[in-house]
Amino acid sequence: MFPIWAAALAVAGYLAPAVFSPGKFLIVPFLIVIMFGMGLTLRPADFSRAIRRWPLVLLGLTLQFGLMPATAWVVAHLLGLPPQLTLGLILVGSVAGGTASNVISFLAGGDVALSITLTSIATLASVAATPLLTWAYAGTHIPVPVGSMLVSIAEIVVAPVAGGMIVNRVIGERWADRDGWCALGSAAAIGLVIAIIVALNAASIATLGALVLLAVILHNGIGLAAGFGLTWLATRDSVAARTIAIEVGMQNSGLAVALAQQYFSPVAALPGAVFSVWHNLSGAGVAALCKRFDGRREYDRPLNAAG
DSSP states (O other): OHHHHHHHHHHHHHHOHHHHGGGGGGHHHHHHHHHHHHHHTOOHHHHHHHHHTHHHHHHHHHIIIIIHHHHHHHHHHHHTOOHHHHHHHHHHHHSOBOTHHHHHHHHTTOOHHHHHHHHHHHHHHHHHHHHHHHHHHHTTTSOOOHHHHHHHHIIIIIHHHHHHHHHHHHHTTSSTTHHHHHHHHHHHHHHHHHHHHHHHTHHHHHHHHHHHHHHHHHHHHHHHHHHHHHHHHHHOOHHHHHHHHHHHHSBOHHHHHHHHHHHSOHHHHHHHHHHHHHHHHHHHHHHHHHHHHHHHHHHHHHHHHHO
16 A cells, blocks of 8 residues: 555645645654664664675675666756756665665565665665765766765664664564564655655646656666566576565665755755655556566466376
8 A cells, every 4th residue: 555655645745735845854854763663673684694695785786876876867868857857866876775675575575684685785885875976977067065965874874774773682572563563654754755845846846747757767667677687687586586676676765855955956856756656656566566476376386287
């Protein structure tokens, strides 16, 4: 139901901007809550998996920080996006995978441990990668405050994730169903962030929404397709391929929105806002296709065995 909630909140933000736009100050706190919740679901053992599966992790990180910002730059220039929208799309391409990717990987029958590991390491890497990639692709045309962005990402991402992991270690197994509650809380927070950002950009969406939506669909689609295709060619493992496809295609667009709002303009936040809605819808679609494929494969096995 999450994609439906996200779309409904986006429509609500567009139709009633006066209701949601005063919540601008809540964007960063909501992101901190989401990151803290992700920390609550992580343990040190999750990082040890990265050591054991380092080729897959390296492939995922290469696609995340190599393919996605480059694709954003190419798509923006092919479509002739204005500078602020180009910057916003590059920001989306330069951030790590979003926490929603872990939920979608679970729904798609992916490798959840690998998904969490990739999200965690990419999030930590984004402290340096996001501002540097934004500067590399957009800095020659638009000033990018690299130092300030480094500090902001550390505050929004690293500190709350570390805090969540500490609390997770302290409480141990005393809150057995915390993963579900954290996922629910993250979904609610992301949905409200979407509504607020759409409300703040209602006027821009009315004039530029179709072009931005096309850019986002192309950007997201290339990430999903390349993530799956390249991983499948390297491993012949459909579970690993769908996991990395989802990690690469689903960006932490909420962080891109927060950075755009804080350092640039509401227009620069528009690609992130649209991406926040679209990647959840496309991710849900991918999950449905993967589970349908798994269902057919399970159905065929007894027939093949009998024959």
